[in-house]
Amino acid sequence: MKKIVYIIVLIAFLSYILIFPAEAVSAAAVGLNLWFEKMLPTLLPFAILSYILIHSGILDSFAQALHCLLKHVFPVSSAGIYPLVAGLLFGFPMGSKITADLVSAGKMTKDEGQRLFCVCNNISPMFIASFILNDCLGRPDLRVATYLILYTPPLALYMALNRNRSFCPPKAPALSLKSKKTTSMSFQIIDAGIMNGFETLAKLGGYIIIFAILAQMSMLLPVPSQIGKCLIIGFTEITNGISYTARQGMEFQIAYPLMVAYTAFGGLSGFAQTASMVKEAGFSMAPYFLIKIFQTISAVALALLFLC
Numbered sequence: 001m002k003k004i005v006y007i008i009v010l011i012a013f014l015s016y017i018l019i020f021p022a023e024a025v026s027a028a029a030v031g032l033n034l035w036f037e038k039m040l041p042t043l044l045p046f047a048i049l050s051y052i053l054i055h056s057g058i059l060d061s062f063a064q065a066l067h068c069l070l071k072h073v074f075p076v077s078s079a080g081i082y083p084l085v086a087g088l089l090f091g092f093p094m095g096s097k098i099t100a101d102l103v104s105a106g107k108m109t110k111d112e113g114q115r116l117f118c119v120c121n122n123i124s125p126m127f128i129a130s131f132i133l134n135d136c137l138g139r140p141d142l143r144v145a146t147y148l149i150l151y152t153p154p155l156a157l158y159m160a161l162n163r164n165r166s167f168c169p170p171k172a173p174a175l176s177l178k179s180k181k182t183t184s185m186s187f188q189i190i191d192a193g194i195m196n197g198f199e200t201l202a203k204l205g206g207y208i209i210i211f212a213i214l215a216q217m218s219m220l221l222p223v224p225s226q227i228g229k230c231l232i233i234g235f236t237e238i239t240n241g242i243s244y245t246a247r248q249g250m251e252f253q254i255a256y257p258l259m260v261a262y263t264a265f266g267g268l269s270g271f272a273q274t275a276s277m278v279k280e281a282g283f284s285m286a287p288y289f290l291i292k293i294f295q296t297i298s299a300v301a302l303a304l305l306f307l308c
Contacts, residue, residue, distance in 0.1 A: 013210075016217045024213050027240075031212030034239055035205040042126070046090050047097070047200050051193035053082075054101050056186075074155075075162040076116065079108040084120045088151065091124020092266060096274045097200060100281035114283050115162065118291040119154040121274055123238070123263050131239075132259055136246035139256075145306055150264055153298035154291060203276050208237075211269030215240035227254070234262035237269040257303045264299035265292050 017024045053059040059082055067078035076084060079102050087095020099117040102108040108116075125147060134140045215237040223229045226248060234241025241262045245255055266274075271292075275285050 012217070013213070016213070016220075023216055027213045027216035028209050030240070031209040032205070034212070035201075035208050038127075039204060039208070040201055042124075043090070043094060043204075044197050044201050046086075046094060047197035048193045050086065050094065050098055051101065051196045052189055054098070054105055054107070055192070056189050060107075075159060077108065077112055080112060080116050083116060087120030087122060089125070091127060092121050092270055093204065093273045093277050095120035095122065097277040100278040100283065103281045110282065113281060114287065115158070117274075117278060117283060118288045119158040121266075121288075122151060122154070123266065128263065132242055132263065136242055136259070137252065137256065139252070142256075146260070149260060149299050149302040149306065150295075153264075153302070154295050157291065157294060200277070204273055207269055207273045207276065211237040211267070211272070212240060214268075219244075226250075227258070230258055231261075234258065235265060235267055238262040238265075238267040241267070253307050256307065257300050260303040261296050261300050264296040 060078075063081045064078045066081050067076075070076070070081060074084070080099075083095050083098040083102065086098055096117045099108070099113045099120065103110050103113040125143075128146055128150065129140065129143050133142055133146060215233050218232045218236050219229070221229070221232060223232060227250075230241065230245045230248065233244050242259050245258050245262075248255075250258075271285070271289065274288065278285075
């Protein structure tokens with residue numbers, strides 16, 4: 001069944017490119033511009049730096065010191081502090097990538113990584129403030145409220161589910177020796193970090209282009225409801241969905257919850273990108289999907305409550 005669905009999607013994708021080449025090229029150009037102008041300059045330096053910090057061991061002592069302050073508030077190990085903070089500050093998909101890198105490097109257990117990446121992989125505050133609130137809605141005054149609406153539900157759920165858990169470092173004899181060998185900076189680590197960063201961003205660029213075309217394809221669906229078409233496009237790829245919703249001239253009381261829903265879920269594009277980032281760590285995507293559903297429903301409910 002799964003294979004049949006893939007074949008149908010691929011045939012539809014190829015047919016659209018052949019029948020509507022101009023629209024497909026335009027959608028691909030939009031996705032490529034988004035990647036080149038927004039994601040590449042924002043995420044590439046951070047992806048390189050993140051790899052260097054993790055594999056050089058420089059981060060370990062700082063994370064342990066910060067963990068002493070936060071362990072009584074948030075149930076996470078010292079290694080989990082970094083993806084938690086970075087995921088909230090720099091946003092999707094760096095939270096999932098950093099968590100997977102820590103598990104692959106042997107600095108975090110797979111069990112903790114599985115639970116943590118589900119809540120630290122959210123859209124960045126910069127994207128929310130600049131693109132959604134300022135450019136599309138013209139309401140920069142709603143930054144704090146929107147941050148609370150989007151970030152509180154997953155963090156609260158994580159704290160509720162893990163408040164009685166104890167977090168221990170991975171138990172592997174070779175890890176301590178490996179850690180000692182990688183506590184100094186070297187050009188080998190820097191070179192590997194640069195290549196890893198470019199590989200990561202190249203993958204993201206490919207997914208963005210593919211789902212930008214899929215979002216354009218979804219506009220051809222015979223959906224009579226304006227809100228229904230916005231939901232289809234927005235849950236396919238959030239940037240196109242937010243832009244399309246903003247162009248419809250809807251009332252703010254309708255447009256704002258819709259955009260909050262897309263942002264909380266992250267889109268199918270975001271789901272595919274995240275799966276690519278955590279593939280080597282062996283994380284299951286089912287819990288991630290369920291938490292995103294919970295986050296979407298909670299965020300929309302809080303947005304409607306806020307508007308009331």
